[in-house]
Amino acid sequence: MANTKSAEKAARQAIKHRARNVALRSRSRSAIRDAGEAIAKGDKNAPAAYRKATSTVDAMVNKGLVHKNKAARHKSRLAAKLKKLAGK
Numbered sequence: 455m456a457n458t459k460s461a462e463k464a465a466r467q468a469i470k471h472r473a474r475n476v477a478l479r480s481r482s483r484s485a486i487r488d489a490g491e492a493i494a495k496g497d498k499n500a501p502a503a504y505r506k507a508t509s510t511v512d513a514m515v516n517k518g519l520v521h522k523n524k525a526a527r528h529k530s531r532l533a534a535k536l537k538k539l540a541g542k
Contacts, residue, residue, distance in 0.1 A: 475519055482520065485510040486528055493535045504536050 456462040489507035492500040508529050514520040 478514060478517065479519055482510045482514045486532070489532050490535065493532065493539055496539060500536060500539060504532055507532060 456465045485503075485507040489500070489503040492503040497503070511520065511525045511528055515522050515525045
């Protein structure tokens with residue numbers, strides 16, 4: 455339990471920040487999953503799903519929710535799958 459006014463305010467802010475971060479992280483994961491599924495199916499909308507996923511992941515990096523190397527790893531893996539799909 456917070457002992458001071460400033461600690462109480464920090465605790466309130468932490469709750470709000472956590473809720474926002476959880477929602478944004480979920481949105482990012484969903485975009486990555488949707489792009490992966492679209493690519494796996496060979497969907498014609500796969501490039502659009504890939505662009506949406508990379509945009510979302512980059513936004514998470516800018517907000518400090520995801521490390522840049524993790525974001526690069528996700529984008530690289532999706533790009534490799536998309537390139538493999540285009541080569542077929």
